[in-house]
Amino acid sequence: MTTTTPNSEWQFLQCFGERIPGEEIQEADIISAVEFDHDGMHLATGDRGGRVVLFERVSPEVQQPRSAAFEYRYMTEFQSHEPEFDYLKSLEIEEKINMVRWCRSSNNMRMLLSTNDKTAKLWKVYEKKVTSLANFNVKQPSSALPGRPLVNALQCPxxxxxxxxxxxxxxxxxxxxxxxxxANAHTYHINSISENSDGETFLSADDLRINMWNLEI
Incomplete structure (x- = not known):
């Protein structure tokens, strides 16, 4: 008995970072790694400039009526790696992100691993409250006059x-x-990282060696 399956079709849903026609692509902006988290709610990308950009899935209640079934929006970005130089081997280590891996976490805290050719890093992405205050009793002057003590320049009510x-x-x-x-555990370039099922360790691999690390979260 044979079963027939309908032909699968690819559909374009969403685009990030659209360019202006004729705009030159910078090498640092070229994406080098893409990774979804375990439930598909978040997306991480790494580029040749060492940056990691995070996106989150928009809830169906917030989406536009005629939008795609899955829609992601920008969350944040950070500089993961910087260019380095190995003086012992006279080797330049570029900042390009080779791979990004999400780690299982809780309490609205997101953890992820990123690596370039030589160094893997564990990142914590969290929410931080920023409070702005007004009506201070002491007003800081715009500029203190030369020879005038700062204490006397402050206007105290x-x-x-x-x-x-x-x-x-x-x-x-x-x-x-x-x-x-x-760092300092791979002679050759790291080409793969993977979190273990225990959520406490991960593997990093180059062409000849596999290392196991403890996240110590």
Missing amino acids: RLDALQLPVVTSTEVLLAARCKRVF
């Missing part, structure tokens, strides 16, 4: 004119922090 600072705005921003650096 009277005791009966003291007021409490007021919170004007609070916004939540995404920040990235490097938790650990895994």
Whole structure:
């Protein structure tokens, strides 16, 4: 008994970073790595300039009525790797991201691994609240006059004119922090990294060696 399956068709859904016609492509902007997380809710890309850019899936309630079934929006980006130079081998190590891997995490905290030719890094992406205040009692002068003490230049109000600072705005921003650096263990270029199922260790491999690391999260 034979079964027939309908022909699969590829459909274009979304594009990030559209160029202006005639615009020259910079080498640092060329994407070198792409990785979805375990449930497809987040997407990470790495480029030849050492940057990692993160996207998140838009919930169906927020999507436009005629938008695609899956839609992603920009979250944040950070500089993962910088160019280095190995003085012992007289070798220049470029910042290009070879691979990005998401790690399993919880508590609205996202962890991911990124690697170039020699060094793998563990990154923590988290939400950070930034609060802006106003109505300070001491006003900082725009510029202190030469020879004038800074204490005397500050305008201090009277005791009966003291007021409490007021919170004007609070916004939540995404920040990235490097938790650990895994280096000096590969003679040849790293071509693959993979998180183990235990969520505590990962593997990094070059042409001749495979190393196991402990994330120590």
